[in-house]
Amino acid sequence: MKTIFLITALSLPLMSHGAPLSTAISGDKLIRQYLGDPSQRHTTPKGDAYVDRETARGYMDGVKDLTEGERWCDPRNAPPHEIHIDVVQAIAQLSADRRRTNAAVLVLETLSRLYPCKPNGGKS
Incomplete structure (x- = not known):
């Protein structure tokens, strides 16, 4: 029985017919995910909008955690949500061409510009 389970578990990825999952998103997509539908911004996100916002937060947190310091x-x-807002607002002000590039690069560039480290490597 264990062998059948193991074979089934190992073959599941082979049975997938969908397109490969891309983890790279654009700055535009990050903004859309974080801010959501403009007509719904005055309410607390629910359902897919909530998942999208949390996905955007997690994406930014990954870049932040890897590069802080x-x-x-x-x-x-600052509380993470304040940094998220600063980053999303700064990316939203970039040109349309720039916003279509990789969001991780834009997040890192924005963090570096808004929150530079002291020349000696310490905190500002």
């Missing part, structure tokens, strides 16, 4: 520094220990 090396590429950017938080001088005031």
